[in-house]
Every structure is written in structure tokens, then in C-alpha cells.
Amino acid sequence: MRTKDKPRTNIHDANRQDRFEWDGAEVGLGIRYRSGRKPTWYFQTRINGKTTKRSLGPVSELSVAEAREIARRERDDLTGTTPLPTRAPNLPKSNIADFAERYLRDGSPNWKPATIKAHRYVLSRFIIPAFGERELASLTAEEVAAWWAGLDVTAGTRNRTLAVLSGLIRHAELLGLRSPGHNPCQGLRRRKSSFEAYDLTAKDYKRLGAGIQRTEANWPVEAAIIRFLALTGCRKSEARCLRWSMIDGRRAALPDSKTGPRAIWLATPALELLAEQATISDYVFSKRGKPVSNYQLDKIWHKVRASAGLPSVRLHDLRHGFASVAICSGETLRTVSGLLGHSDLQTTAGYAKFAEQPVRDAAARVAEQLQSALSATNGSTLPKPKPMVAAFLQQGLSLEAYAMEHGVSLSTLRQKLAAYFKAVRTARSQSEIGQ
Numbered sequence: 001m002r003t004k005d006k007p008r009t010n011i012h013d014a015n016r017q018d019r020f021e022w023d024g025a026e027v028g029l030g031i032r033y034r035s036g037r038k039p040t041w042y043f044q045t046r047i048n049g050k051t052t053k054r055s056l057g058p059v060s061e062l063s064v065a066e067a068r069e070i071a072r073r074e075r076d077d078l079t080g081t082t083p084l085p086t087r088a089p090n091l092p093k094s095n096i097a098d099f100a101e102r103y104l105r106d107g108s109p110n111w112k113p114a115t116i117k118a119h120r121y122v123l124s125r126f127i128i129p130a131f132g133e134r135e136l137a138s139l140t141a142e143e144v145a146a147w148w149a150g151l152d153v154t155a156g157t158r159n160r161t162l163a164v165l166s167g168l169i170r171h172a173e174l175l176g177l178r179s180p181g182h183n184p185c186q187g188l189r190r191r192k193s194s195f196e197a198y199d200l201t202a203k204d205y206k207r208l209g210a211g212i213q214r215t216e217a218n219w220p221v222e223a224a225i226i227r228f229l230a231l232t233g234c235r236k237s238e239a240r241c242l243r244w245s246m247i248d249g250r251r252a253a254l255p256d257s258k259t260g261p262r263a264i265w266l267a268t269p270a271l272e273l274l275a276e277q278a279t280i281s282d283y284v285f286s287k288r289g290k291p292v293s294n295y296q297l298d299k300i301w302h303k304v305r306a307s308a309g310l311p312s313v314r315l316h317d318l319r320h321g322f323a324s325v326a327i328c329s330g331e332t333l334r335t336v337s338g339l340l341g342h343s344d345l346q347t348t349a350g351y352a353k354f355a356e357q358p359v360r361d362a363a364a365r366v367a368e369q370l371q372s373a374l375s376a377t378n379g380s381t382l383p384k385p386k387p388m389v390a391a392f393l394q395q396g397l398s399l400e401a402y403a404m405e406h407g408v409s410l411s412t413l414r415q416k417l418a419a420y421f422k423a424v425r426t427a428r429s430q431s432e433i434g435q
Contacts, residue, residue, distance in 0.1 A: 020150060023064070024129060028146030029071040031059055043071040046145035075142070094177055096139070096168070097132035103168045122164045126151065136172055141184040148188060162188060200321040204310060205230075211308035215300060221292055222300035224273060225285045229315065231270045233322025236315060238264065240291045242284045247274065383423040389416050 020042070022030040032042045032055075041056035056062065056070050100123045108116055130147050131139060144165070151158050166185035172178045200208075208230070216223040225239050232239075238254060242264075246252045250271065252264040266274070274284060281289045287296075301315045385393065392402055392413065399417075403410040 020152075022150045023068065023071075026068040026071050027130065027143045028075070028150075029067060030150065041067040041070075043074045044146055044149065045075060045142050046149070051145070051149055094136045094172075095133050096136050097128050099136050099172060099177065100128060100132075100168065103171050106171065107167075118160070119164050122161050123168075126153075126161045127165055127168075137178045139169075139184050141187070144184040145188060199324065200313070200317060204308075204313070205321070207308040207310060208304065208313075211304040211306075211310075214307050215304050219300045219303075221277075221285050221287055222297055223304070224277060225292060225297060226301060226304060226315070226318070227273055228270060228285070229318045230322065231273065232264050232266065233319050233326075234264045235319065236294070236297065239285065240294070240297065243282050244279060244284055245282070247284070383420070383427055385420050386416055388413065389420045392417070 018032075018034050020030045020032050028045045029041070029043050032040050034040075039059040041059060041062055042053055043056055044051060044053040046052070054074055056067055056074070062070070104116060104120060104123070107119070111119070131143075134143075148158070148162055151161065153161070162185055166183060169178060169183045169185060173180045173183070212223050212226055225236075228234070228239050229236065242252060242254075246254060247266075250266050252266060254262050254264065277284055278286075280286075283289075283291050285292055298315065305311060305313050384390075388408065391406075392399075395402065397405065399413060400410060402408075403413055
């Protein structure tokens with residue numbers, strides 16, 4: 001492992017009163033800074049699935065080398081044994097930094113450029129600085145847990161970082177560089193992301209439609225893309241880069257997408273929208289002959305959603321909304337998977353939660369009916385007369401005299417009285433049957 005003379009400083013913690021700076025050479029070792037107290041060396045690791053921390057002493061009294069030596073002894077004490085390599089004697093040696101390049105090279109044929117770029121960033125920014133010189137076959141779960149617990153990044157970045165390291169380890173197992181079934185990332189609970197998709201309602205769609213209409217005059221191409229996303233459920237990149245050559249009757253045949261070649265099926269509203277677009281460019285939705293940029297589309301989307309009074313709705317939620325409507329309409333998960341271009345049904349199953357609202361509504365209606373039945377009394381419950389009928393019954397005039405005095409229709413009064421007395425008779429007969 002690369003040796004450093006002092007712990008690395010985490011810029012995200014620079015302004016915090018209580019923060020850690022983690023050592024780049026000894027996993028789990030760091031300096032804790034707290035307001036009003038002296039900086040202190042700390043060591044942390046995971047034992048039986050729980051994080052354990054120990055104070056080693058003030059920074060002013062322990063050098064970096066001394067703190068590292070104490071941390072190694074603490075690890076031995078906490079685990080009960082001196083850490084032994086998990087690598088079998090016949091496994092070839094390889095450190096993580098060297099193997100990371102092979103991992104990227106072997107995965108490149110199956111990954112998108114954006115995936116390769118993201119993996120390379122995570123490896124260079126978080127994994128190699130911590131484990132670069134560590135022998136691949138002997139990396140332990142305790143070391144990974146301590147490192148992962150010390151990552152001061154967002155929940156999403158933490159999850160992606162762990163996933164990349166786990167994938168690297170699995171690839172090493174497949175190539176015989178690690179004993180299979182001993183992935184040190186296994187069992188770590190990924191922190192739940194705070195993201196929650198927005199479940200669009202019919203009223204929301206109406207408001208969004210009005211917001212799009214108010215935007216079309218100044219940004220017609222961007223507004224058309226937003227409509228297309230809502231009507232097809234396709235991904236933003238698929239709509240932005242859609243070419244006229246891909247349109248084949250009632251489908252758009254994409255030679256490549258996030259999950260490989262797929263088709264976007266075009267219903268009549270989507271076809272009508274395409275018919276309105278200019279054909280002066282190779283791209284269906286173009287500005288100056290080029291696709292609309294991500295930045296520009298997001299900028300106009302923010303205007304649309306602000307105009308609609310839905311500031312928390314993301315553009316990708318239109319894809320969720322398309323899936324929700326499809327599932328609520330009775331389409332099977334396999335059909336919806338084909339519509340969305342998912343590579344497996346497990347991904348589509350995540351959208352099924354958006355179909356819960358009709359079930360909740362039905363449950364409420366049934367409960368109300370049952371509550372009404374359970375609350376009914378055994379005695380006679382007569383219907384309540386309408387205001388006109390109640391007013392007539394409370395006085396002594398005849399029908400004709402009452403109608404003339406109060407200026408109401410005689411025929412209407414007779415109809416309301418007849419309906420009321422019929423309801424009374426029905427209620428009384430049902431009461432007698434119940435007894």
C-alpha cells in the first residue's frame with residue numbers, strides 16, 4: 001500500500017467541528033477533530049457486523065508510525081488473531097492497482113462509455129488510494145468495512161463505490177485470483193438513498209400539459225422532446241439522439257441504447273408529434289442540425305415544471321409515469337419491460353409500486369362500505385327529507401297553497417314528496433325483515 005507521512009485531509013470535512021481525517025496507509029486509522037478538544041488518533045473496524053472504534057491517544061503524543069503500529073495491534077486484539085491472507089498458496093499474486101486496469105479492460109466490451117468513465121473515476125478516486133498496493137487475494141472484510149465506513153460522500157457515491165469494488169472482486173474470483181465465495185464486500189448494508197420518485201397523477205399531467213403549452217412558443221423543440229418522453233416512456237438520451245433513419249413505421253428502431261438495441265413503439269399521439277417536426281436535419285429533435293444538449297433540455301424542463309407548480313418532479317419521472325399508467329391499465333410486467341427497454345424483469349418490477357394507488361383507493365372504498373354496515377343500528381332508520389320536503393312537512397298548508405305561497409313548482413313538490421315517502425316505506429320494510 002502506498003505510504004504517506006500523514007493522514008489525508010477530507011475537503012468535505014474541512015469546516016466541520018467534529019470530523020475525521022483517515023490515514024492513507026493503515027485502513028481504519030484516522031485523526032478525530034472535535035471542537036474544544038485535542039486531536040486524537042482513532043482506530044475503527046467492523047467485528048461481527050458492528051463498527052467498533054477505539055481511541056489511541058492524542059496526536060501530540062503519538063507519531064504517525066507509532067499510531068499505525070498501535071492500530072495494527074488493535075486490529076489483532078479485536079479480531080482475536082493476526083490477520084492471515086485469504087489467498088490460497090497456489091493463487092497468483094496481484095495487487096489491486098494492477099488488477100483494476102485489467103478489470104476495466106475486460107469489462108469495456110460490455111459497458112457503455114459512461115459506465116467505463118464512472119468506474120475509472122471511482123477506482124482512481126476512492127479504491128486505489130486506499131487499497132492500490134494491497135494484495136488482491138488477501139483483502140479482508142474488516143479492511144473493506146473500515147474503509148467504507150470512513151467514506152464521507154453522498155449515499156449514492158458510497159453505494160456506487162462499494163458496487164465497483166465488489167464487481168472487481170467477483171471478476172478476480174472468476175479469473176482464479178481469489179478464492180471464490182469470499183467477497184469482502186458481501187454483507188455490507190448499503191445506505192438508503194434519499195431519492196424518491198414522484199408518482200404523477202392525472203391532475204399533475206394536466207398541469208404539466210399546460211406548462212408545456214406555455215413553453216412551446218419560445219422553445220418548441222424542447223417542448224416536443226418533453227411531450228415525446230411522456231408519450232413513449234423512453235429515456236432522455238434516446239429522445240435527444242433519435243434520428244429519422246431510425247423511424248420504421250410505428251416504431252423507432254434504436255441500434256444501441258443503455259441495454260443494447262431496442263425499439264420505441266409509437267402510438268398515434270407520438271406519430272402525430274413526429275409529423276410536426278422539421279426534417280431538415282438527421283435528428284428528429286434538432287437545433288441548428290444538432291441534438292438538443294442535456295443542459296438546454298434540463299433548463300427548459302425546469303421552466304415547465306415551475307410553470308406547472310411541480311418543482312420536485314424530474315424529467316425522468318415521466319418514464320416512471322408511463323410505466324405506472326401501463327401497469328395500472330393491466331399490462332403485464334413483461335409487456336411493460338418491452339415498452340421501457342429493460343434488460344430484465346427485476347428492473348421493471350421496481351416500477352410496480354407506482355400501481356399501488358388504485359389498490360389503496362379500492363381498499364378505502366371497501367372499508368367505507370363495511371364501516372357503514374358495521375355502524376348501522378338494528379332499529380328503524382328513516383331517510384332524511386330534502387329541504388323542500390322538510391319545510392312542507394313542518395307547516396299545515398295544502399300542496400297547492402304551499403306551492404303558490406312559496407313560489408315553487410307544484411309538480412316538483414309532488415315528485416319530491418312521492419320519492420320521500422317511497423324511501424320511508426322501503427326503509428321500514430327492510431327494518432321489519434331484519435327483525
